[in-house]
Amino acid sequence: MIDIAVVGYGFRGKVLSNLMLKMNKNVKISAIVDNRIEEIKNELGESSGHIDFYDTVDELLDHETPDGIIISTRCSSHAQIAIKVLEKRIPFILEKPVSTNLKDLMALKSAYERSGTEVAVPFSLRLNTLGQAAKEIAESGILGTIEHVQAINNVSYGSVYFQHWYRDDEETGGLFLQKATHDFDMIQYILKLRPIWISAVKSKQIFKGDKPAGLTCAACEEQDTCPESAILHREKGEPVHGEMCCFAVDTGNEDSGSAIIQYESGMHASYSQNFFARNKAATRMFRFLGYKGTMEFDYYTNRIHVNMHHTTRSEIYDIPFGDDTHGGGDIVVCQSLLDTITKGFPSQTPFEEAMQSALLCLKAKESAETRTFQEIKWSE
Known part of the structure; x- marks a missing residue:
């Protein structure tokens, strides 16, 4: 199975994770990080029993090593969460904007260059x-x-x-x-x-x-x-x-x-x-x-x-x-992450260019x- 964790299970987190489930029968949403755990469990019903829930991305990364991660939290936290995932060298999708300030963007760039991990951004x-x-x-x-x-x-x-x-x-x-x-x-x-x-x-x-x-x-x-x-x-x-x-x-x-x-x-x-x-x-x-x-x-x-x-x-x-x-852009970005996980392919949205845009x-x-x-x- 391909274990995918979702950090931020709001509208975009649902869209991208549901697409991945439809696109590949081997995909499993193994973990969700959100501050609305009970609400999400009620929403997902019985299927939530196969998912681990965490309050923070630190807890997730301390307990699990998923094959890929979707980061779809609110914008100001994108860079800080991405840096933590880069340190674990787990490929991921990062919603735009990849950073909301220059200090975080510089730190993100440095973490990415150290990590060498593939990052896909939904530039539709x-x-x-x-x-x-x-x-x-x-x-x-x-x-x-x-x-x-x-x-x-x-x-x-x-x-x-x-x-x-x-x-x-x-x-x-x-x-x-x-x-x-x-x-x-x-x-x-x-x-x-x-x-x-x-x-x-x-x-x-x-x-x-x-x-x-x-x-x-x-x-x-x-x-x-x-x-x-x-x-x-x-x-x-x-x-x-x-x-x-x-x-x-x-x-x-x-x-x-x-x-x-x-x-x-x-x-x-x-x-x-x-x-x-x-x-x-x-x-x-x-x-x-x-x-x-x-x-x-x-x-x-x-x-x-x-x-x-x-x-x-x-x-x-x-x-x-x-x-x-x-x-069709969301399908492509999801396929890009899946191809990185299963075939080692590079991201179809080079992260250098995503950071340049920010x-x-x-x-x-x-x-x-x-x-x-x-x-x-x-x-x-």
């Missing part, structure tokens, strides 16, 4: 069907060398970052780390160039206000009229992303941000993200421009457009969506807060 943009197809087109040479990148992420479900626990920016590290870490990684995946400078700005223009701290939609007098009301969305049968008031004094996180990244060749990429766009305004679009042609694709449509610059030829590729909620996000945040250009280098 590169792993899913659309990302793989875009990579294939870029590497075909049809566009020429990529010399400019434009990317936009208008998040249609952005209220989750103001109405759920994600509203705590001390926990999330801010929304560059929460969202742009995927997009920066996708740009890096295509370019394969070293980023050297970043400049960024961020704004909080919408999700702010003077409502009392801790206010929920259910307790608000505007629950029947507020466009963000969880009560109103539920009555309409629409998705509900949280119960807290996003116009209260205790909301954190910026609601838009932009960055410009310069790479070692001299080229640059521009990126912008927004968290109050809705409905058909939603997009997660990338545009890669070479001298010969431009490739544009959007994760909401799963369609790639290739337009040649020196002929009138254009091509459209409709890419099938993958078989999970991340376009560094870019942290430097973008610092740039926005200090109004300075930030050099991308591994030092404090």
Whole structure:
């Protein structure tokens, strides 16, 4: 059997562990680390009798050596837990962001280099069907060398970052780390160039206000009229992303941000993200421009457009969506861990690149807060 331990059995922990159980009949969830043990036992019912439960990752690592581990705790603890697992040289999946501060990121990098253990990160943009197809087109040479990148992420479900626990920016590290870490990684995946400078700005223009701290939609007098009301969305049968008031004094996180990244060749990429766009305004679009042609694709449509610059030829590729909620990316990251465990294969998301993405996000945040250009280098 393949023993898998899950550290943090929340939404993502369940998604990834259930996928692994479906993908390989030899997988067994042997242990769960969480602070809600009784609640989880009741949820799992009889199947919980075959699982060992622990309050902390230290207890797990003191008592067991699973074949692999899924780390899906809240963001601020990712790096610290990962360091402990790296010391045991157990391969694992680490949810993004891999760190929420530079000190922890430096310690994580050092632990990883000492350990040499394979780490898989659910960077779904590169792993899913659309990302793989875009990579294939870029590497075909049809566009020429990529010399400019434009990317936009208008998040249609952005209220989750103001109405759920994600509203705590001390926990999330801010929304560059929460969202742009995927997009920066996708740009890096295509370019394969070293980023050297970043400049960024961020704004909080919408999700702010003077409502009392801790206010929920259910307790608000505007629950029947507020466009963000969880009560109103539920009555309409629409998705509900949280119960807290996003116009209260205790909301954190910026609601838009932009960055410009310069790479070692001299080229640059521009990126912008927004968290109050809705409905058909939603997009997660990338545009890669070479001298010969431009490739544009959007994760909401799963369609790639290739337009040649020196002929009138254009091509459209409709890419099938993958078989999970991340376009197939979650399946790939789970398979990556299984392949590491059973075949010794390297991770399909090299951890060096995951840490590079986190560094870019942290430097973008610092740039926005200090109004300075930030050099991308591994030092404090």
